[in-house]
Amino acid sequence: MKICKLLPVLFLLIGLTACSTSTVYVVRHAEKINETDSSGLTVAGLERSLALANRLADEEISVILTTPYRRTQQTAGPLAQQLNLPIESYPAKPVSAVVEQLEKAKGKNVLVVGHSNTILEIVRGLGAKPTKETIAPGDYDNLLIVTIKNGLFGQSVELKEETYGKPTAP
Template structure:
């Protein structure tokens, strides 16, 4: 019975986030975490490949009505290019964060309690998801398209004392 209830709640929350509908539960916010899309030939700061650009545009379509208040990305081309189509479609500026400062960005996100997208890397996304209280196995260099949706609800307290219930969904961002 409990798993059916969790499934129904997950479907309702996903429908609300993707459709831009009213909040299903009071005092909730969602943090989306995704690895950058496919990169071009390996170089020190590669841009996205054509397939990666397609995936970035699909991500923008998926989250266009998620009522995002902020988009964060590391300062690398591949992460910035993954976030940019969505940022442009919703009128936000991509804010940079240092990949080694997961704790700082997560504290800020939880304190604000706003719908947010974070674009990271194969070696940072699992730590970000876990740092938010979710579950993620390690990603490989070949893992692209996993979108972690962490919805926090029934939040109480402030600052470091803030506690919320968490519902996690894992989606796939296709290339077409």
């Protein structure tokens, strides 16, 4: 008899632990000096990284992921400093590596800083469908916000596409 009374409580606890919402903010690194792997950010890029920190300051980010390149780390740097969070590294390729890492971050809000040839793939890997097919070489202001809700009856994925920071002169 006692087991019958405990079953609903047990199912409720299992259900609550299965429910979570994660929001993943995906951006390309800010404006870079040149095409070398070790290239840092331009003055405009450093300003954009501050704009990103301001935009995400109240989003309860608990994990920051970047590729091991200087420009991605500089883009995430102001937010990491403001929130007192470490910047964790992920390999630029294959994209599946960071997607797997993000799938394990259930219930957390995450900033991912990548590259023009990976950010749309990351968003697609999370189950969202961006409207853009590619990111143009001079396009640095995309903020792709993927909300992943895990519930008792499955998962839903929503994508919001924004821009951030001031447009830069060509």
